[in-house]
Amino acid sequence: MLSGATGAGSGRRRCNATDQTGSLAPVPRLSEVIAALETLWPAERAESWDAVGTVAGDPDQEVTRVLFAVDPVQEIIDEAVKLGADLLVTHHPLYLRGTTTVAATHFKGRVVHTLIKNDIALHVAHTNADTADPGVSDALAGALDLRVTGPLVPDPTDPEGRRGLGRLCALDHPVTVREFAARAAERLPATAQGIRVAGDPEALVRTVAVSGGSGDSLFDHVRAAGVDAFLTADLRHHPVSEARANSPLALLDAAHWATEWPWCELAASQLDEISDRHGWDLRVHVSKTVTDPWTAHAASPPSDPLGAPN
């Protein structure tokens, strides 16, 4: 479990410095590693508005260390430099809407400068990782010990019906909303926000929909699925208020970053497996730096015995 979740990425992967015959394991080129990542999250499966793929990097450069993180922010780039990473893979794009400048006077331009000066490539897997099988919401469900039964919004191009947005899940042992919220607070990386809940805390949860990242556009699908609870991030007043008025659905709102971070571990293990298959000399790391932008939380004082606000 990640308590505090700060600091440099853990080098939990082994290095294939030599194979069983004692000869040196090959160091892959960036183009080979990117080709491997493309098999996991093909760019053409991203939403049309998205900006995925390789943002920086020379296809011929060698890659011996890869760092996975949610956000391509300066703090993460600095961590990649310190780690000696040759490739940073992030979930969020650096430039979603394009740009006309990479001058280092802007924080995104500073990121580009730091990457290039340190020979670090940047690759993004965003909505193509959301809908992948396994994808971002599978990792979220896994972190919460939920059994995935299918996608919340199936991808019509997948004949097997496994890819898609969000996941529908079952709990082998039903718990109350209060207990489920406590589980989410404990299992997801710690953030200032923690978990917000809307609904009866004593209601039983047998089925759950989860969606890593902003999920309040998915309420219609969640209602149609008839689940007991929905766990996602970035829930807003009006959609929550309307969802509560429409059904007894319990809502759990976690920090956006916390709902997507479990994917970094999943993605790292997927690349590690590919690397083993190729016999590459490649180390894969996951950043534990909290890049959720919210940094503090002040709880309201308890309400008076009649339940009225102070």
Ligand SMILES: [Zn+2]
């Ligand atoms: Zn996101």
